[in-house]
Amino acid sequence: MPSSASTPDVSAQADAAPAKRFAFVIEDLYGGGAQKSLLYTADQLRQRGHAVKVFTLRERIEHRLPEGLDIENLGVVTWFTKATSTVLTEKWQASRIAKALEAWRPDVVISCSCDKITRHLDLPNLYFWVKSDVSAKFNDPKQRRRAFDKVRHFYRGRQVIAVSQGVKANLEQVVGLEAERIVPIYNPYEREPFVAMADEPVSLPEGEYFLCVAALEPRKRHDRLLRAYAESGIETPLAIMGKGKPEHEAELERLVEELGLSERVKLLGYYHNPYPFIRHAKAMVLTSDAEGLPRVLIEALLLHTPVISVDCPSGPKEILTQELADFLVAPDNEKGLADAIARMDQAPVTIEPRHYRQFLKETVLPQFEAL
Template sequence: MEKKRILFYNGQLLIGGIERVLTSYLQGLANEDDLEITVLIKENNPEKNIFFKDIPEKLPIVFIKTEEMVAFRNKIKEKRKKNIFCKMLYPILLSYERWYMRKWLKNYMKENENKFDVVIDFDMSLGKYLNLINLPKIGWIHYTLTKKMQNKKKERRFRRRLGKYDKIVAICDEMKEEAKNLFDVPEEKIKRIYNPFDIEKVKREKEITEDESKKYLQDDYIVAVSRLVEGKGREDLVEIYNELYKKEEIEEKLYILGEGPVSVKLEKRIKELNLEDKIILIGQKKNPLPWMKNAKIFVHTSYGEGLPTVFLESMISGTPVIAYDCPTGPKDILGRNQYGILVKTGDKEKFEDELSKLLKDKERRKKYIEDFNKEKLREFDIEYIKKQFKEVINIGD
């Protein structure tokens, strides 16, 4: 059997939605007899590349930037605010790394041009280097494209980059329509493939609990899981909880899982509201599934998504979702309120009202999960997704 030789590229293996989906693909495809996969990662950062251990051992992994290079740059980055020399050195390092990456990729693709049949730019961060790759290229769109339209220069640049891919995959229907309507991507060039899920693996891992976490999981709570960055709307979530608490419409605690630059702002606001005992910043968890399983409701106030992986994980774990109906993704999972609750993005009052009602309605929470498992879940099964994936990579066949 002739194998399809695939080079999977991604920038990093940090905690994040794209990285989680990447490892789901690699785990699902690693044992396929007709595929030969090599994984190419931009940065070798053992401290932060959380998902490195989740890549199947049989798959070779190649790093572009060395561990020493990444560690030195990060050290300079940390010191730049207090050290004028580091402040001046940091942009020089970034410039050098861009030059280094271009040179490295050029040499690597030249030396290995006969070893691969197709290159998958999984996080679409190879944009400025696509001309160095003389192989069929597939780009994977994970986020809404509407923001690309806000800056004419960025729009033109992104439009040119889209034209360099032989095929494009969008992870939800809305995203596919954006690519077609906003960037004139031809119908025959783009395909929608939902993110894959090893459903049985999720069911197993939702039972695993760290000992230090058990005390938290015994309480009644609602949960949110994401990186703590601007755009995820965690400030909205704190305000929503505060209003419900003042009205005595919520007894459950709010657990916020994740790390990021917004955490300091959130911690300050929680203290201002005297809610330290009610809203708990749990931090980053490698396995958030037990936290989802034991929650009453999964809450999500993001202003933009791709296909929110955490919705699927929560629903498979048995916990219904209420979320902002942000651009791309939520409707593909929750339908039009068939399998959960969608609220107009930014409408905190409506979110408060829907959350309050859902907390009081156990039967409704149960029905969302039952209907999802019966009618929708199969569309995300890894076996179903693998068939679609193989259709896409057969470029020119």
């Protein structure tokens, strides 16, 4: 993909020269939240008057690219490098990245989702952006030990940006990472784009409904959700949005039938734009075993939809603050979750800007600028 011209908004520039030069390095722009939040953060920093460039390692794009954001594909990840992946291959790839960075002279380099390669870079201004909680991803002790060893090997003595306070705490206290420094910085958000997407026409469920938006996979614990919903005794329907492997979808359908919920639980499938559904939901429910900083809860609050969540590692506790903490439940307390659902059904909480101010770009972007 050719590099596009970077033209920071004139109104956002304090003077002729941008305050800093930021480089973001990511494998590709295909996939979920990590790619989306990187593009948004990079473009918002550009709009605030900084020089920003995104380096991708292969040309695979799914997301809408912000106009004016400078993106350069280095082409160092190919079918051949995937097939012959060795430390020597990684070091060759890293040398190509280093050459591009040297030519561009950034003040700050942020690596995301390609750390197996960028760990070979020796730069004083390099940060590794960690967006998930590895300590809660694996139940098998052997897999967990291997994952912890990998994290300690990659990031020991390095600089890390953790997506939440919880991820930082778990890296230090559970994984045992001895980094040079770990800086917790939330992903930045603005409310207006979500409101605009929520206004798009779509066929919504009739009447009130609770909503869960999550991939249909075991870690999201739809079984916990369905049992608690059944125990709550409420009549308000539950809508579940997401897609997964056929066997996981079949298991979910089987459990709905087994619990006698076929008349009250609606399986919506996957929607590219879930925001109209989120905005009109009575409440959003999240029951995962592990998250990093669950975007779906923040996005629900931005749309003034209340939230019920289990207190899984590592983000919900930082999102459900103030009186919203009354709807934060221990993961193994299904009775408490059922009670929270029933209470929300009787008296939904009113969401106000103070509930999500800590995630707004005005609060978050200065923390990136301070790196």
